[in-house]
Amino acid sequence: MSIGLTGGIASGKSSVARAFEVLGIEWVDADDTAREVVAPGEPALADIVARHGKEILDEHGELNRRALRERVFADETERRWLEGVIHPRVRKRLLEHMARMAQGPAPYHLVVVPLLFEAGLSEIVDRRLVIDVPESLQIERTASRDGVTEAQAQAIVDAQLPREERLARADDVIDNSGDLEALKRQVAELDEKYRRLAKE
Numbered sequence: 001m002s003i004g005l006t007g008g009i010a011s012g013k014s015s016v017a018r019a020f021e022v023l024g025i026e027w028v029d030a031d032d033t034a035r036e037v038v039a040p041g042e043p044a045l046a047d048i049v050a051r052h053g054k055e056i057l058d059e060h061g062e063l064n065r066r067a068l069r070e071r072v073f074a075d076e077t078e079r080r081w082l083e084g085v086i087h088p089r090v091r092k093r094l095l096e097h098m099a100r101m102a103q104g105p106a107p108y109h110l111v112v113v114p115l116l117f118e119a120g121l122s123e124i125v126d127r128r129l130v131i132d133v134p135e136s137l138q139i140e141r142t143a144s145r146d147g148v149t150e151a152q153a154q155a156i157v158d159a160q161l162p163r164e165e166r167l168a169r170a171d172d173v174i175d176n177s178g179d180l181e182a183l184k185r186q187v188a189e190l191d192e193k194y195r196r197l198a199k200e
């Protein structure tokens with residue numbers, strides 16, 4: 001059984017995934033997969049250079065992620081173009097990772113996908129688990145962790161599905177407005193539920 005774990009930026013997806021991992025559950029993260037598909041030598045990176053010029057690379061020939069981030073979150077056309085290049089490749093690799101994890105000993109696995117609904121990936125998983133926090137907390141955690149301005153954090157949040165729409169599509173929800181202990185308790189309850197469901 002595969003669980004799609006999603007939530008807005010800095011909602012706590014990685015923290016939740018790590019809490020499941022302690023319970024023996026494997027996971028892959030679409031942000032990592034999205035990094036792999038733009039590694040030097042990959043066709044997606046060549047597409048990006050063809051559109052944005054060589055100045056989008058750093059001195060090692062790697063993608064300057066900060067520069068691209070500033071462009072795409074200030075220009076919706078560029079963001080959509082980039083998504084068109086990256087999402088199909090991420091989808092293909094995630095399906096490969098999922099097939100591998102399905103062979104493992106655990107009864108279910110997680111696929112962490114920030115844009116599970118936005119990128120049309122929600123049908124590749126069996127259940128959708130949404131990590132929910134108020135928008136103000138997302139902005140606060142993004143700005144303090146990633147060293148971006150509040151305005152940039154807000155632009156990223158605005159490029160994602162609104163909180164209510166994400167919640168409406170959830171099969172399960174974790175409320176991460178409390179502390180890490182509260183998060184772990186909710187993870188333990190869901191782990192029991194998923195183990196039970198996987199047997200049915």
Ligand SMILES: CC(C)(COP(=O)(O)OP(=O)(O)OC[C@H]1O[C@@H](n2cnc3c(N)ncnc32)[C@H](O)[C@@H]1O)[C@@H](O)C(=O)NCCC(=O)NCCS
Nearest residue numbers: 008009030031034065068069072082086090114115159160
């Ligand atoms: C714009 C890029 C280069 C910025 O890189 P950076 O290292 O600063 O951020 P990172 O990749 O770690 O993403 C951080 C978070 O930003 C948010 N985010 C990223 N891309 C998008 C997008 N297209 N729309 C909305 N939110 C996004 C997500 O919450 C993600 O978890 C990068 O995010 C990217 O290539 N985005 C397009 C691919 C994509 O949609 N990735 C999301 C997972 S499939």
Ligand SMILES: Nc1ncnc2c1ncn2[C@@H]1O[C@H](COP(=O)(O)OP(=O)(O)OP(=O)(O)O)[C@@H](O)[C@H]1O
Nearest residue numbers: 008009010011012013014015141145176178179180
């Ligand atoms: N319950 C919590 N209490 C306090 N801080 C938290 C809590 N959950 C997460 N954080 C912190 O908030 C930040 C975002 O958490 P995390 O990295 O898990 O989110 P994410 O959804 O994976 O982020 P991204 O969208 O960038 O992938 C981190 O600095 C993390 O340590």
